[in-house]
Amino acid sequence: MERRDFLVSLTAGGIAGMCVDLVLFPLDTIKTRLQSPQGFYKAGGFHGIYAGVPSTAIGSFPNAAAFFVTYEYGKLLLNSGSSSYLSPLTHMAAASVGEVVACLIRVPSEVVKQRAQVSPLFTTYQVLANTLRQEGIQGLYRGYKSTVFREIPFSVVQFPLWEFLKDLWSWKQGHVVASWQSAVCGAFAGACAAVVTTPLDVAKTRIMLAKTGSSTASGNVLFALHSIWRTQGMAGLFAGVIPRTTAISVGGFIFLGAYDKASKVLLQLGPQRAS
Structure with a gap:
């Protein structure tokens, strides 16, 4: 990959x-509260739907x-020397590796964001400080495995379909799609992937929000799924x-x-x- 292509992917992706992430944050808050173990209204209902947005604002670009x-x-x-009919496998593999790398940034941001979303009386900084005080750096990576287990199947569906x-x-x-057409394809692909991977998303949310020391907090995705x-x-x-x-779906269109x-x-x- 040339330096220019690297910078294009870096900037455009960010x-x-x-x-x-910022446009759809309210919907994400509602989704998190619906999935939280204490229930939608106890987690804040429709109040404070921008709780945790600083964490997203900081983490979304590098992620x-x-x-x-x-x-x-x-x-x-992976495309180097490979046949065109292997393209779907190439896209699956590249997306999977991309998710593993991105989750190193995404998970700490997600942990703080989701805990702030279900605790709207606390600021994002207070949630971060409490997490570090009670669990250390390891607490910021609680749910890393469950996030990766959610994101890889999601990307394996979304990106080859896109x-x-x-x-x-x-x-x-007869010619390359325009950006709006790429966005429509992204919306459809994202919707399909979202439905299929929702149980994994619920498990990830429960693991991130579980009380420290509980069985769910251990990060076992199968245990969380079975418990739910x-x-x-x-x-x-x-x-x-x-x-x-x-x-x-809307996010796939925009993203x-x-x-x-x-x-x-x-x-x-x-x-x-250059000229």
Whole structure:
């Protein structure tokens, strides 16, 4: 990957991440409170829906930038000498590695954000300070495995589907899709991935919000899923599926559309500066 391509992926990914995370933050808060063990209204209901937004504002740019740099580099590396029919596998593998890297930044931001979302009386700084005092740095990475286990299946569905839909649309119209068309493909792909992975998202939320020392706090995804199934059944496993799917569908439109548009603009600016 050339230095210019690296900077394009870094900048475009970061811009896209900030756009979607900040625009859709209220829906994310509602989803988190629906999934929280104390219940929606005890977690704050519709009050203070921007609780935890500083954590997202700080973490979204580097998180998304890390994902897209890894994703694009992974595609370039894996596509070298491979057949076109292996493209879906290439996109799955590149997206999976991208998620593992991005989660190193995403998880601490997510832990603080979700705890602030269900404790609107506390500031983001107070939540961060309490977490570090009670659990140390390790507390910021509680739920890392469950987040990765959620994000990899999500990306394995979303990104190959997004790339396939773009290629199909490009083939149908005889030229490369416009940014708005890429955004539409991203919305559909995101909605499909969101529905399929909601149980993993619920498990991740429960692990991050669990009391320190509890069985759920240990981070065992299967235990968390079984506990939710035993106490709440299918409804518990799909808690928050509507706001999650809505947010991710709209988010896919903004995120992947903004990434596509920002990439094209930045690539066009490069040669002009060079001249």
